Amino acid sequence: MEVRTRFAPSPTGFMHVGNLRTCLYGYLFAKKNNGKFILRIEDTDQERYVEGAVEIIYNTLKKAGIEHDEGPDKDGGVGPYIQSERKAIYLEYAKKLVELGGAYYCFCDKERLDSLAGENGIKKYDKHCMNLTPEQVQQKLASGVPYVIRQNIPQDGVSSYNDMVFGEIAVPNADMEDGILIKSDGMPTYNFANVVDDHLMNITHVIRGMEYLSSTPKYNLMYDKFGWERPQYMHLPPIMRDATHKLSKRHGDANFEDFLEKGYLVPAIVNYIALLGWAPSDNREKMSMAELMDAFDIKGISKSGSILDEAKMKWLNSQYIKELSEDEFVALAKPFFEKSKAAGKYDYKKLAKLLIPRVEILSDIPSKIDFLEEFEGYDKELYENKKNKMDKQIAVEILEKCIPKFEQTDDYSEENLQAIISEIIEQGGYKKGQVFLTIRLALTGAQMTPGGATEMADLLGKQETVRRLKYSLEYLKG
């Protein structure tokens, strides 16, 4: 039988990385098994619907490189793929379930329901409306009394199933409530819609967060009543913010979009989240989508939650950045260059060469090159360096020898600059570090720079290099 998995988000805002990972695993599992990956929009709660959220879902999948085989925009014959457009289907099946004894009409109002609250304020429905005769039900229906349809769960026995990652899960029936299947507005709840849809859409493997682990027996009870074959289940452990908190929209940058804005590369984000809660048998860490697809295996899924470690995520991202060509880097980093004080004033490609090994995420860029525009009035004590046996006096001496040579040549290539500096070192009997440090500081006024003396000179260009050398000489003397 063909493997069919689905990703069924509700359009309530940005795409959380936990959701993205669930989506990814569903995709990887389907593709690994030459199956189909279906996208379904679960919008049965009109109150939580957020305008534009569906677009975010499409965009995120597209950017992440996850391509669904069927969905609202790709009919595969089992649509519609948007739950709000399937309203009539759910009601039809709910009525059928009533006939089969798996569900019943309930007319209890909020007041009565509230009166059911027990010791901990926890209320469990008491099957009150189960006692209604068919005639009473018909009469209430006919007179327009608002109703819901509830699942009829046996009061004794134990329901169990075998989860692909957690193994045997057994829950006493008495602990499950007769949940609402059809709301009073006629819409189904998730509990019912997911069962009907997964069956009608021929989903073979249900992959979702483990918050459903203990409610799955309820769903299985419905499959059984309908006489449908139960799907395989793969519940996933949560992605945590820290040891005791799940990643949430309220805290930090848990959205895919936020990581993009911080300058993470898409393949790095996908790679990293794939590794949260799963590891390939050979423990590789840097993997492309194609490699993930090939290596994905349920055996590697862990049962406990994993904390998202941004330090490691940054490291992974830096690995991807190092593989970029200078042109690719410039293209991706453009928005970040523009945010810098040095925006538009330097050759981005030259900067790219210096930045590639030094940047972990693209948003590191501005802070690394802002010094280019914050030059005058730097701290003179930078020249006092014990390790290189340096002081301001020597710097003055070196600068006086350097300036004429830097003025004379028009060749600011690495080789020529090296040659000029070597000459100064040789003639003056200096230590290498003394000269290089002096020039670099005279050019940048910064303790740390994304490159050495010659690279900075090349970057600044002859005119600016000479100007800065002269400025620094006077600055040191004065």
Added chain:
RNA sequence: GGCCCCAUGGUCAAGCGGUUAAGACAUCACCCUUUCACGGUGGAAUCAGGAGUUCGAUUCUCCUUGGGGUCACCA
């Protein structure tokens, strides 16, 4: 609170009855070096606790502890 689930270094994690308990990130030291990086080498650091089972438990069972989930006309 009931029910369900989980538990290897700071973090991600290999392990699946006998191992010097991998690897990666982070961290520390050193090397490389014209700063900072990159890179290289090395170090420190983990089986939550307690009972069993077994010749032998990180691994199997139970209990304790800790944590997560769930108990909506939300998904």
